[in-house]
Amino acid sequence: MFYIIGLGLCDEKDITVRGLEAVKGCSRVYLEAYTSILMVHKERLEAFYGKDLILADRDMVETESDEILRDADKEDVALLVVGDPFGATTHTDIVLRARNANIPVRVVHNASIMNAVGACGLQLYNFGQTVSLVFFTDTWRPDSFYDRVKENADLGMHTLLLLDIKVKEQSEENLARGRKIYEPPRYMSIPQAVAQLVEVEAARGAGVLAPDATLAIAVSRVGGGGGQERIVSGTLAELLAQPPAAFGAPLHSLVLVGRRLHHLEVEYAETFAVDRASWRRVARDVYGCALD
């Protein structure tokens, strides 16, 4: 059996009981290396699961799937992934390969940011398409995300923005010299993300990301205990003015609030507001939300 097992969002204890039982019965267990975005290290996972883990970066999952799937028709092999297994196309791809090789596959689901973002208080069924925001560089500042956000905003939907991460980057020098030395991972911060949104709004001007009239909620480490989870709500301008530390440790995501907003959503997210009075004022005056 080939298992793809979601690890959830935080640490070694977010695996399900079913997932843990499967791991313990496997002859080989791969850990997708994007798990650098879990809040714990490989060694802690290994100690808790009682298994050595083989690191597999996303390239390996794509290009060496034959090795990962080797003998999975005769013994149990698992691939552990952060969040839920169907968060990335690479996982549907390896499932297809397994099926074509007549290897039975079992997926063990878990929370991912796609549903855990409900922790911000906005109702999941009112989210439109999910949008990715990549790091701007001096020469590459793609703004097509703006069209996606506008499509959602025009319908009054909320938008989950997934912020870029860079792992396994090589410096230009190391790349030129063929040295497999990698830079430390980089995570887009909330102020960086908001600055990019505001820049593109200034250029495009459709008003869907007006700094003082757009409500947003920053989330990080959803479900994390010991105060790791951070949720901060406010206008884009208010979020931009916060120091990065206000948003806790990465990974961060940002939710843009749509106009189809219920007063219960406003009240729930008000708990996390930079400025409660401002939060309520914009919800009432700009979003037209009926509040006391």
Add this chain to the structure above:
Amino acid sequence: MFYIIGLGLCDEKDITVRGLEAVKGCSRVYLEAYTSILMVHKERLEAFYGKDLILADRDMVETESDEILRDADKEDVALLVVGDPFGATTHTDIVLRARNANIPVRVVHNASIMNAVGACGLQLYNFGQTVSLVFFTDTWRPDSFYDRVKENADLGMHTLLLLDIKVKEQSEENLARGRKIYEPPRYMSIPQAVAQLVEVEAARGAGVLAPDATLAIAVSRVGGGGGQERIVSGTLAELLAQPPAAFGAPLHSLVLVGRRLHHLEVEYAETFAVDRASWRRVARDVYGCALD
């Protein structure tokens, strides 16, 4: 501490290790009675968790939250819910009440249909808003869902349709006589759902639910082992022609495929097709998907 713990989608082993540890330390554990939609009975959960569970229907979670939260500032109390805690507004409401009473709250996330639906092979970030479909009656056939589906379809987004369930219904006679006798739960089947879609399409005529030109994927018991998980893809007409048993046991959900469709999505879901050739033909000719 007040815990709200997601149980995931299938059975007693879908709870996370963190969730299970929390349950074992609680002095009272409530089980939201919509858990009739889990695939197992309360007794099996109790045996596995080693705890007696207090059934709480959704009314009780709304109206008797004071009792549920009693002493949760001094001891640990848990509310177990199917899927993820933020799938229902009642849960954000009880979190707000706990906060207002200065009771610390910890949410333990899990998979829900909102992210596990990725198992059908469609990419989650291309889903628009989620839409609920209620049972039509002789006198009440609400069609406003059609507008929501059309909004998604116009953008090329997929739509997750959540199918109605009826639990704790009373017959008219029992209701009139004040007898608290409840009918067995009812779950909308896939053919019922599709029949309602086709009926509304005939009346509204915008062509977003054309029986022979709209691709859809029925899912049930996602993540369930032993062949419980069923995924069936086809045109609406093809799904309508299947016997209900083809879709496995409830709960069912239905995904309407949007035009922004990638060939990998087509290929993945083809595995589940009623008729593979027809699936590919509609994907290519109607959806304009580039296939070999």
